[in-house]
Amino acid sequence: MRAIGPAAEIPPGEGRTYTVDGEMVAVFRLRDGSVRALQAVCPHKGGPLADGQIDLKQVVCPLHLNAWDLRTGCSLSGQPDLAVYPVRIDDDTILLGD
Amino acid sequence: MRPRLVVIGNGMAGARTVEEILARGGDFDITMFGDEPYGNYNRIMLSNVLAGVEDESGIFLNDLSWYADNGITLHTGTRIDRIDRFAKVVYAADGTETPYDKLIIATGSRAFVPPIPGIHRPGRGYHQGVFAFRTLDDTRAMIRYAREHQRAVVIGGGLLGLEAARGLQNHLPHVTLIHAAGHLMNAQLNADAGETLRATIEARLGIEVIVNGRTTEILGKNAVSGVKLADGRVIPCDVVVVAAGIRANAEMAAASGLVVERGIVVDDRMRAQDEDDIYAVGECAQHRGETYGLVAPLWDQAKVLADHLTGVNPLAEYHGSRVATKLKVAGVDVAAMGLTEPERDDDESLTFAEPKKGIYKNLIIRDGRLVGATMVGDVKKVAFLMQAFDRGLALPEERAELMFDLGGPAGEVKVEELADDEQVCNCNGVSKGAICSTVQSGCRTVSGVMDKTRAGKGCGTCKPLVQRIVEWAAGGEVEEDPAASYYVPGIPMPKPELMNAIRVHSLRSVSSVFATLGGEEDAKSKMGLASLLKMMWGADYVDERDARFINDRVHANIQRDGTFSVVPQMKGGVTTPAQLRRIAEVAEKHEVPMVKLTGGQRIDLLGIPKEKLPEVWADLDMPSGYAYGKSFRTVKTCVGSDFCRFGVGDSTALGIALEERYQGIEGPGKMKLAVTGCPRNCAEAYVKDLGVVAIDGGKWEIYVGGAAGAHIRKGDLLTTVGSADEVMVLTGRFLQYYRENANWLERTYAFVPRIGIERIREIVVDDADGLAAALDTAMDASVAAYRDPWKDRDEPATPGQFRTSLPLTVLPQVPVRA
CATH class of the missing domain: 3.30.413.10 (Sulfite Reductase Hemoprotein, domain 1)
Structure with missing residues (x-):
């Protein structure tokens, strides 16, 4: 588990991309205050998922509007699934990994 | 011992029913009786044989070996005289008797020959030169005779009469069509359509047409020399073909004690009334008061009968057919289905007529569903109309689309003819097969299928086709998607209702709309709500940046590689050397990979990384051209x-x-x-x-x-x-x-x-x-309330507003042009 940045870096309902050990991870801060972390690159055509719109359940890629379940990484529109990473906020810091 | 199945009739209905039974693995000892001396042939194609476009051998459906291969005992040229319903035996004209456990009557129909004086000659059957048009033998004899003669009269201006008249033209020079009713095809067409058809037949085919012509006598001593009409006119001719309709062959059934009206009365399982083991199918059957003279209902009936008889689906029921008629005459296109005239005051009737081109179109719509359609001279839309008629599909708002292709390539494609791998959505590369399998997996709303497959989610032109494929794949079990009328999918309200609720509750932010009206926030609804709230509240709108699409968050249009395009305002497409110089300098300074003129008369700087946007705007010092928003x-x-x-x-x-x-x-x-x-x-x-x-x-x-x-x-x-x-x-x-x-x-x-x-x-x-x-x-x-968004460059609206979301490696590299 490692700290990747302050929680305040991510506005509510948005996502930001972090580089962790050479891996690109998109971290989203949901409007209920919780966080989710998934692979940052859309498996369809390489779109930046952190630029996508989210709700409490899904993220929608900005390029072709494919959608994935934020919790499981499962595709909701017939694309390959996304890798998901454990993530949480502790003391206003985003902690990634187990 | 296997149960014995006897089929009286070896026409299309009898043979098709047996095929359906065999296809279901039905285990019967089958015996078939055919009146004609052949295997089974496609009677519909006789018109083509007469017209010379089809060879006789091409119309046989099952040759004699098929019967042998399937263990069917076939008695050709054998007429059944009587059924003993109690002893369960059929008696043939040749004196043989055949017992049965189950009996199917498929005796079909015969040509109706009106009792016109002179049509028969005592002791010889028809007068020489007079023919009915029903069987292969009729057709052969007619062709043989016509070839040696000059003038033919066809009595009957229905489907068959028209096809006969056209066919005869291949064998002799003069054909006159005499029709007793006021217009051609009066069973399927209204008077205007019939008149359009008459004009086309005369002008284009050169067949003389006489309507309101009641034939009172066939003239000629040894052979036919003419026909006489009720008004005294005499039409000289040496061939007469009678195509005045058909009558069900039900006399034998009636004589054997079955209930017969216009045909053998059957229930929804095709069982003869009050009989447990006797069925009737095809043109000899009367179901719910209807007898059919077309082939499509026969296929449906044969399936139900086979389902029931083999026990594959004991609950199978035939509920009647909605029949559509198509005239098979080269150069004259006619299709008709359902009503020919409006019946109720609130029936919509749409008509388009262009008599000079022989075009007449009429549609009758009741409660938003198609209940009748007539197309003469132009049948391009008929595939869709038949579906809409048959399945009661919802019709396009723009009714003219039912009659014409109003631009957009989706109109003419027949769903059933599309190959499974045919690409339907050209933006997202979705095939017909992908749509169908999504429907089969249980998704039965159009929007649901669109969400799952992304079909129709690009430019949207294929949406009507996607809808039709879903309807076709769901076989009429498409579920209405209530969300179709919502402004956005996440809030269950149409726009006026939604706007009213927003006003009533004074909802000024997207999150408050979800909290008050929707329950749970929905990513796909945020952008639409943000746009609506901004429009409604102007400066009082509470802007939540996550409600914006990325383009609106950073005031630039995202590109396939995650970079952005920057289009400065150039009002009316008018620019100045100074402005051009500045754009050129910015492009050089930032090594902009592509500079492109847009269709809207502006200059597009493409390939700008997100983090450089504020700097580019500052260097340009021009207002945003809004080349990214729904604006x-x-x-x-x-x-x-x-x-x-x-x-x-x-x-x-x-x-x-x-x-x-x-x-x-x-x-x-x-x-x-x-x-x-x-x-x-x-x-x-x-x-x-x-x-x-x-x-x-x-x-x-x-x-x-x-x-x-x-x-x-x-x-x-x-x-x-x-x-x-x-x-x-x-x-x-x-x-x-x-x-x-x-x-x-x-x-x-x-x-x-x-x-x-x-x-x-x-x-x-x-x-x-x-x-x-x-x-x-x-x-x-x-x-x-307007404010140039590119002025927001000094102070980011949110932390990391312009921070890159670009992955480091895997992005597709957009080639840089020199």
């Missing part, structure tokens, strides 16, 4: 009267003024405008959301609802005004009416026809509803 985009103009020798109005000045005033106004969809200085239309104003055309005399025409993208439509003329000031006001008022009333992502090309140009004119131009002042005030407020 007012640009006003394209022509040179106009300053320089152009044709220009009759100052289009550039008006275009610049329009852009100046309405820049950046957000709406349910993009708003692209143009002003052109004369009707030559160099600025393409006829195909813009709002286009202004200068006409001589200092006047301006305003067109709305045009498009020239995936959908192409010429705008409707809203009005003609005498001054540029009036154009300014009416533009604002129309755009505001569109903003308040269009559905999310509904462009003006759909919105204007939905509301109707007359209605829009009443509201926007004539102010018939007294809304004009409010529309103008609302638009004024939006204009006043």
Whole structure:
């Protein structure tokens, strides 16, 4: 588990991309205050998922509007699934990994 | 011992039913009796044999080996005289008797030959030269005889009579068609359609047609020499073909004690009334009062009978067929189904007629469903109409689309003829097979399938086709998607209701709309709600950045590699050397990979990384051109009267003024405008959301609802005004009416026809509803609230607003042009 940045870096309902050990991870801060972390690159055509719109359940890629379940990484529109990473906020810091 | 199945009749119905039984693994000892001395042939194709387009051998469906291969005992040329229902035995004319456990009667029908004096000759059957048109033998004899003669008369102007007349033309030079009713094909067509058909038959095929012609006598001593009509006319001829309809072959059944009206009466399982083991199928059967003379109902009946008899589906029921008729005569296209005339006061009846071209089209719609259609001379739309008729599909709002292809490539494709791997959605690469398998996996709403497959989610042109494929794949079990009428999928309300609720509850942010009206937030609804709230509240809107699409968060259009395009404002497409120099310097300084002229007469800097956007804007120091939002985009103009020798109005000045005033106004969809200085239309104003055309005399025409993208439509003329000031006001008022009333992502090309140009004119131009002042005030407020978003460059709106989301490695690399 490692700290990747302050929680305040991510506005509510948005996502930001972090580089962790050479891996690109998109971290989203949901409007209920919780966080989710998934692979940052859309498996369809390489779109930046952190630029996508989210709700409490899904993220929608900005390029072709494919959608994935934020919790499981499962595709909701017939694309390959996304890798998901454990993530949480502790003391206003985003902690990634187990 | 296997149960014994006896089939009386070896025509299309009998053989098809046996095929269906075999296909279900039915284990019977089958015996078939055929009156004709052949295997089974396609009677419908006899017209083609007569017309010479099909060879006799091509019409056989099952040759004799098929019967042997399937262990069927076939007795050809053997007529059954009587059924003993109690002893369960059938008696043939040759004296043999055959016991059965189950019996199918498929005796079909025969030509109806009216009792016209002279048609028969005692002791010889038909008079020499007189033929019925029913069997292969009839057809052979007719061809043989016709070849050696000159003039034929066909009695009967129905489907069969027309086909016979056309076919006879291949064998002799003169054909006259005599029809007793007032117009041709009177069972399927109304009088106007019949008259159009008559004119076409005469002009195009050279067949003389006599309607209201009752034949009273066949003339000729040894052979036919003419026919006499009730009005005294004599039509000389040496061949007479009778095609005056058919009658069910049900006498033997009646004589054997079965219930017979016009045919053998059967129930929904095709069982003869009051009989446990006797069935009837095809043209000899009467189901729910109907007898059918076409082949399609027969296929349906055969399936039900086989389901029931083999026990594969004991609950199978036949509920009647909605039959459509097509005339098979080369050069004369006729298709008809259902009603020929409206029956109720509120039935919609649509008619289009162009007699010179032999075209007549009529549709009858009841409660939004197609209940009748007639197409003469142009049957391009018939595949869709037959589906709509058969399955009761919802019809397009624009009724004319039922009759014509109004642009858009989706119209003519027949769903059932598309291959599974055929690409339906050309934007997202979705095949018909993918759509069908999604339906089969249980998703039965059009929007659900679109969500799952992304079909129709690109430019949207294929949506109607996707809808038809879903309907076809679901076999009429498409579920209505209630969300189709919602403004956005996440809030269960149409736009007017939603706007009212937003006002009542004073909801000024997207999250408050979800919290109050929707329950749970929905990513796919946020952008539409943000646009609506901004329009409604202007400066009082509470902006939540996550409600914005990325383009609106960073005021630039995201590209396939995650970089952005920057399009500075260039009002009316007019620029200056200084402006060009600055753009050139910025492009060089930032090593912009591509500089491109846009269709809206601006300059596009492509390939700008997100984190460099504020710097690029600062160096440009020009306002945003809004080439990214669902908003007012640009006003394209022509040179106009300053320089152009044709220009009759100052289009550039008006275009610049329009852009100046309405820049950046957000709406349910993009708003692209143009002003052109004369009707030559160099600025393409006829195909813009709002286009202004200068006409001589200092006047301006305003067109709305045009498009020239995936959908192409010429705008409707809203009005003609005498001054540029009036154009300014009416533009604002129309755009505001569109903003308040269009559905999310509904462009003006759909919105204007939905509301109707007359209605829009009443509201926007004539102010018939007294809304004009409010529309103008609302638009004024939006204009006043405008602020160039590229000024927000010094202070990010949110932390990391311009931070890159770009992955480091795997992105597709966009090639850089030298």
